[in-house]
Amino acid sequence: MTGPTDGADLRDDRNGPTQRPDTPAQEAETGSTVSMPAPHFAPGELVPWLSALDGSLPQDNSPLEGATLPSKPSATAAEHGGEGRSGRPAREPAPLPGFNLGFLEDQWDDDQASRHIGVEIRLLELDHAVFSLKITEHLVNGHGIVHGGYIFTLADTTFAYACNSRGLTTVAAGVDITFVQAAYLGDVLVADARVRANWGRSGITDVQVTRESDGALVAEFRGRSRQIPPKATPTALA
Numbered sequence: 001m002t003g004p005t006d007g008a009d010l011r012d013d014r015n016g017p018t019q020r021p022d023t024p025a026q027e028a029e030t031g032s033t034v035s036m037p038a039p040h041f042a043p044g045e046l047v048p049w050l051s052a053l054d055g056s057l058p059q060d061n062s063p064l065e066g067a068t069l070p071s072k073p074s075a076t077a078a079e080h081g082g083e084g085r086s087g088r089p090a091r092e093p094a095p096l097p098g099f100n101l102g103f104l105e106d107q108w109d110d111d112q113a114s115r116h117i118g119v120e121i122r123l124l125e126l127d128h129a130v131f132s133l134k135i136t137e138h139l140v141n142g143h144g145i146v147h148g149g150y151i152f153t154l155a156d157t158t159f160a161y162a163c164n165s166r167g168l169t170t171v172a173a174g175v176d177i178t179f180v181q182a183a184y185l186g187d188v189l190v191a192d193a194r195v196r197a198n199w200g201r202s203g204i205t206d207v208q209v210t211r212e213s214d215g216a217l218v219a220e221f222r223g224r225s226r227q228i229p230p231k232a233t234p235t236a237l238a
Contacts, residue, residue: 050058096198099126101222107164110158114157117150121161127195129161132212135187145182146189152177154191155221162193163205163225173202173226190211191221201227 104124123130133154141147155177163170183189193207207221
C-alpha cells in the first residue's frame with residue numbers, strides 16, 4: 001500500500017474511496033465543526049430564500065373569525081350633494097315649534113299645587129320662565145327657615161314652564177338641587193329657569209333661586225326633562 005500524494009483522492013484498499021462531506025449538515029453528522037461566513041445583504045434587499053418562499057405559498061386574504069376590518073372612508077354628504085351614506089338625501093332634524101303661550105296658560109290653570117302655596121308668574125317666554133314665592137308662616141320649618149321642599153317646589157315649577165314653553169308635553173326625568181343658604185319668613189324668592197339643551201325628546205334646564213331683596217343665591221337646580229305623548233283624556237282611555 002502506498003501513501004497519499006498531494007491532490008490525490010484518499011482511498012482505502014479494502015473499503016474503497018473515502019469521500020469528503022459536501023455540506024455543513026453532512027459534516028455536522030460526523031461531529032466536525034465548520035465555520036461559514038455570515039451572508040450579507042444590501043439594505044432593503046429581501047433574503048433570497050425568504051423571497052422564494054413567499055412567492056410559493058398560497059395567499060389567503062380572508063379575515064380571521066371575529067375580526068373587524070377597517071372600512072374604507074366614505075365620502076361626506078357634502079361631496080355627494082347632500083346624500084347620506086346610503087345614497088339617500090340626508091335628513092334634516094325637524095325644527096322645534098316656537099313659543100306657545102296658550103299651552104302654558106292651560107297648564108297654569110290646572111296647576112293647583114303651585115298656586116296653593118303662593119307661587120306667582122313673573123315671566124313666560126321661549127325656553128325661559130321666571131316665578132316667585134313669598135315666604136309665609138306655613139312655609140317655614142321647625143328651624144325657623146324656609147322648608148327645603150318649598151324651595152324645591154318653586155324651582156321645579158319654574159323648570160316645568162321653561163321646558164314646556166314650546167307646547168310639547170314635557171315632564172321631569174330627574175333633578176338635582178343644591179341649597180346654598182337659608183331663606184326666612186317674609187323673604188321673596190325668585191326662580192329663573194333657562195333651557196340649556198334639547199336633543200331628541202330630552203333636555204336640560206338650569207334654575208337659579210335667589211332672594212329678591214339682595215340677589216343672594218339660595219339654591220341651584222338642574223332638571224333633566226323628557227317629552228311624552230299628550231295626556232290621555234278619559235274618552236281616549238275608554
